[in-house]
Amino acid sequence: MKRLSSRRCCRDCGYIGNVADESCPKCGGEMFQRDDDQEDVIRNRLAVYDKSTKPLIDFYSEAGILITIDGDKDPKIVYGDVKQALGL
Numbered sequence: 001m002k003r004l005s006s007r008r009c010c011r012d013c014g015y016i017g018n019v020a021d022e023s024c025p026k027c028g029g030e031m032f033q034r035d036d037d038q039e040d041v042i043r044n045r046l047a048v049y050d051k052s053t054k055p056l057i058d059f060y061s062e063a064g065i066l067i068t069i070d071g072d073k074d075p076k077i078v079y080g081d082v083k084q085a086l087g088l
């Protein structure tokens with residue numbers, strides 16, 4: 001909730017940063033909060049995740065094909081971990 005509600009996007013280049021970015025660090029454009037990053041919308045997104053997406057973890061785990069990737073690392077490292085897990 002904290003991470004999503006603090007997310008901000010650049011109007012000009014689409015860079016995704018956070019509330020600490022007063023202007024876009026890439027192009028200097030204006031940063032804004034998307035409608036789907038409002039707290040009540042996030043709450044609904046998380047509820048939909050719990051109901052519709054989370055059950056897939058058990059499904060794929062029971063099928064023996066679940067691969068878990070730590071998404072809290074630097075995006076480039078996560079991308080590398082995903083590629084490695086998929087044998088790409």
Ligand SMILES: [Zn+2]
Pocket residue numbers: 010011012013014015024025026027028029
């Ligand atoms: Zn920008």
